[in-house]
Amino acid sequence: MIGILSSNASAEAGHHVRAAVQRSVSATQVQAISRSLLRGMAPDIVVAVDAPDGWSADLIAWLCARPRKLVVFGNMPIALADYLRYQRGNPAADLAAASRSAPAPSGEARESTAVVLYGALAQTLGGQQWHRPFERFDFADEWNNLGFGAIRGDGSMWAVGQAVQVPAEDELAAIYLSGDRQFSYAALTDAGTSSVLWFNRPVGPCDSFEWRLVENFLSGYRGDKLPCQPVLSELPWGYDAAITSRLDCDEDVESARPLWQAYRRLGVPFTLAVHTQNLNRPNQHAILRELLDDRTQGAVLSHTATHAPNWGGTYDNALAEGMQSAALLEAATSVPVRYAVSPFHQSPPYAMRGLADAGFEGCVGGIIRNDPEFLTARGGALAGMPAGFVAHSQQCMLHGDCMLKDGDPLAIFKQAFDYAYATNTLFGYLDHPFSERYTYGWGDEAQRIDAHESFIAYIRSKARKPLFFHEEAALDFLKFRSLAQVVGDGREFRVLTPASSETLTSAASAAASMPLTLGVEFRGAHVQVQAGKSLQ
Template sequence: MNRIALIGSSPALNMVRSALVRSFTPGCLAGPEQAASASVVVAISPGDEHASRLEQALEGGGKVLVFGAPGPACASVLGLRFEDALPVTASEAEAPNAVGPCSGQSVACIQYLPGHTLGEASPYTLRPFLRFDFTNEWNNMGYGRVRADGEIWAISGRSEPAGAVALAEIVVDGDCRGLYAAVADNAKGAALWFNRPVGPLDSLEWAVVERFLCDYRSEELSCLPLLTELPYGVRALATMRLDCDEDIASAQGLFEWYADQGLPLSLAVKTSLDVAPVDMHLLDDVLNAGGSILSHSHNHLENWGRDYDGALADARASRAWFEAHFPRACPVRYAVSPFHTNRPWSLRALADAGFEGVISGIVHNDPDMLVARPGIMPEVKRDIISHSQQCMLHGDSHDDALDGPSVPSQSFDAYAKAGAIFGYLDHPFSPRYDYGWGSEERRLTAHRELVEHISGHEGVLWLSAGDCLAYCVLRSRAVLTMDPDGAIDLGGYSNHTGLQPGVRVRGHDVPIGELA
């Protein structure tokens, strides 16, 4: 049966389950009565009592995906030698605060190796365990933090291949400290392993997992239908916004430049600002030019408030402001979380206030909210999606003298390779802070160079932030199931006229509407 059986009792289990659903839809999961016959087994830190189940999948044309520390018998099945001793120290996994462009990086890194189709699915060749582009808050390349503290976000142990093929290694100052990812093949099955209980779910490296389950050895092994993040036929997707924490109208010049290029610019508004007529005029202009107006909360509090009730009150106050002062934008269904902070109760509050989607997730906080693919988050228990957009175009972190593509341009390239939506942001200047730009001219130059780089990519689609999140909401409702003969059934998805995600299996893509 072309389903996933989940094994393990780790706290990471729900996060991994949600990540699989964001890529393969709820239809990929086997129910309790189907688990024994599922052709794909996903195991989190499996003990040796699960070794026979892994072997069963590998001997029956199936696949095994393991995250975290395997027991000795499971390690043997995976072609590994594994010990619990951590291969890096906590200090090697840490990074200093960024005090200039790209200056905060850990000495511990993950190096993907050439020569294997799975390793080459990663959009990063070398990535540090931890990277900061702005103080200790933002990583413009988009990925989360790999720790060395024994928690679910940490490296699990030290491992060497014993039959498996290395896909990625842990390196410190050029010294290899063992495996980060490996694949083991036999005649009837394949196993992929990541040295971390949550795997790479907070990084575009998740594309390695998707390729393994969807395409790897497609002529002979079980494959699952993948719901692509990008709309069918689109090669890359970009969306740009300004978070209006302190001002609105000072964005007029940047808005006019984007409008002259025919590109949508969106504004996320903190609704407790003292909004003047000139600000309202810009909000109108943004909508007239095809942009979106989003909420950036009412009071700009971490997590939207101290608890669920506080977050609910703030979210309702923000929507009420739009209804009273700018009804043209209503209903405002989408938001950007203050400081990109959220707890599961924050998202429950947003959903209960009427929001359907939120932009959230940075390397500084809330690791469970930084995800590779948009969709429903674990433990939220509401119909609201989240999308991570971590690239901040700021003068504080922009290197004008960099030889080659800027960091935001490199980030876009990684998102395009991973088939992911690239969202980036800036802020309007305020009397207090110009976000390190120094001048409007310097800022416009940086935006122009990034847009020119993006526009040089084939098949790029630009969307407003609201249209992007609306597409992600529709995408999250799809349910794909595959019968034993390989036929794919579609449920839950009703939009067949606008942008449609693709469905990929065994190396072939079709628009989701063809499955209706």
């Protein structure tokens, strides 16, 4: 069991952290705890979210009582900092400005002068010497194709916290401004018989591939001496990569046919997310029915009824957008629509509640520009959303506008997949069909197809056993994973899976009729989940 500890002042950050931890270890293994529980029956793994300085004594006493793991996000309480030999320093005066990036011109990327640089110690938790800008763009001031969210300098829960210097041997990462080191961003400290992982941000790295360090700390760090928590892998068992892609049909559907034919030649499943005003033209229907003739190779999702910004701006409008689009798509294809893609990737919380109430089972969206709570390192349930509704952040936009003019045009997309591959992350990318008005930066269809084929070839050259599956199958797997329950008392754990897994069959599996199954990481081992069987 993992306890999430936050005060009233940090309740919102604690809300998001709790959901992030649940996405990794299951909802049954996470509970919010009070400060008083530290003096009695607190779990042996605790995540403290922006804890007040006055809570230091309780945290130190809990940490010293027996071998334990503590994760601290945000404020490092002052006496606990002294105990760990962390020192407070002076914050950078221009951090707020340095945290922002200029918009990206076509064919180029831009990033903030404030960056997080990881050192060699990150390898201890399965990381690398990553370069992570506070903010970056690949298209205008909207998209970050590398997938992570923004670290702010504005004092919010998404911002870096205090200026702290940790002992050099404990530093996982530091903050740099224009190449000059400022202060520590993350640390790993062995304190007595216990260990502490710290990130200098109230929500930690919950919106980035860096979350992998948290998972590895929980599941296996010092596994022979410290408590560990099973982590459910985001990749289906037996695969070392999982990839899903789609076309968002904003203005046309039928023009997706040439790229679809290319994907069929490559044996890669194909997904269309349809803005249903396109259905006013009967010539846009045939490709949808043909695509769905083989449900293992093709899927259709809703891309709203009117493509309104922010789902129409209210819960009621989002509810109506979802219900209307689902009805129109089912009328055109005779197949129920269960998942949606956000217009402009804008995914405010009220819209997600509207979709859930409209009967949808999940949504794809997320961009660095807005709605930071939707940018999650792991797919699954969002904070405050009911079980059975899942979200997946997919910020990688394979557009001609985002192809680099200098060097390898696909370099950023390859880096995005590399991050996903290194951190066991389900990877999603998107494009759009051409319309009479707009070709999304592509010179012609041949150039676009060549880029897609080259990117898929790169993925296949990098991964030993990649799984390509369409968007519906990917979200079905995330939903299945989100409903799995890890149960146990800290010494012995079992994984209970949902009663039915019939929706998890994918033609991308080694055998078309073989359902995808879960993997679990625990004490350094990665094994297939056998429902109800104890983990060793």
